[in-house]
Amino acid sequence: MSTGNWQRWGLEDQRGAANLLTPEVVLSAVGSIRAGKVLSLAMPIRGATSNGGARRVPHLPGRPLPQHFMAVDGGDYATGARKVKDVMAIADDALVLSPHGTTTHIDALAHVWRDDRLYNDHPAERVRSYGATRCGIDKLGAIVTRGLFLDVAGYLGADYVDPATAIDERVLQGCAAAAGVEPRPGDVVLVRTGWPKVFADSPARYQGAQPGIDYSAGRWLVDHDVVAIGCDNAAVGAIGSDGGFAGPVEEDIHLLTLWERGVHLIEMLWLEELAAAAQPEFLFVAAPLPIEGGTASPLNPLAVL
Structure with missing residues (x-):
């Protein structure tokens, strides 16, 4: 396979195509705002231990679902809400989350590799249980661009793209x-398949074959x-x-993007x-959590129309 963007931004680069996010690109993107x-x-993100909320959000099988612990009524990890000066109370919570396959997230360049590189x-070998000391999600930074x-799905006149339909170039x-x-250069491109709508009717079908872009695309x-x-599939x-x-x-999208070109997914x-x-053009804003050594981060991307 080609190593298309390797060393394009120097031997020590760990941000990949995010290096294209120059001040000029950001300023130009602001012009995409209309309304x-x-x-x-x-x-x-649902997942309170007192209900089955996490199972009702699209997810892949075999991944640990989000767990949201609340310290209010003693049902989770504390005896209740903390009293403050006898006139108010404070509720705490804790979240355990595996982003891959369970919620909206962005992949780090450390998420995939080939031939030990x-x-x-x-x-x-710099990706271990202590985290990725190379190409982790903490190296990415914020994304503000067009x-x-x-x-x-809309272009094909369908509620959702059938998995048998190739989304090619x-x-x-x-x-x-x-x-x-x-x-x-510098854009973030979002592709809609409509596939999340399938989950409400058939989680099993959602968790099987899914439509997505092919290598040519x-x-x-x-x-x-x-x-x-970005895409609304998994x-x-x-x-x-x-x-x-x-x-x-050789035609794996993760290898093409993350590994070869340094393009995040x-x-x-x-x-x-x-x-x-x-509105096909807008300002895109997203900031991954600075998880040191993380292979991904949960994300709340924003479209400013």
Whole structure:
């Protein structure tokens, strides 16, 4: 495979395509705001131990679901809300969360590697139980740039894209042309499949094969020097019926983006309100948690329309 962006920003680079987020790119992106309306693109995080909320939010099987502990009535980890000066009380809570496959998140460049090398030829042995000392999510920083919305489900005239339908370069190009937009360096491109809507009717079907972009579509986007690619499925790329990535390893979307180009992936987005707004260009804002050595971070991305 190619190592397309390795050493492009120096031997020690750990941010990848995020280096394209120059002040000029940010200032230009502000011009994408039309109405000043702000939309969250995140799934809710549910998971109180006293109910089954976490199971009702789209997620992949086999992942530890979010656990939200509350210190109010003694039902979780404390005896109750703390009294303050006899006239008020304070409730505390604790959250245990595995972002991959359970909620809206952004992948770090340390999330995937090949031949014992991370992005930019950093050694994969630096990713261990103590965290990733190379290419962790704490190296990314905030993303403020132009967002492009490619509503593939809407373009195809479907409530959601069928997993058998390939979202290839031709489809993305047609969708972009219909919306009157073209990716440019520094953009974040969000692709809507509509797949989260399937979960409400059939969690089992949601957790099987999923639609997503194929290798040709991924190449088209990274060749435009985008900073990140987001999707409302669980892996950005298509997922096979066995739960694994569709296609050969040489065409794996995670390797193409995270490993080869240093392009971050944003997964499990909620894009229904953005689709209803019908505005394909906007200001995109997202700040991952500075989790030292993390392979991902929960994320609440914002579209400023």
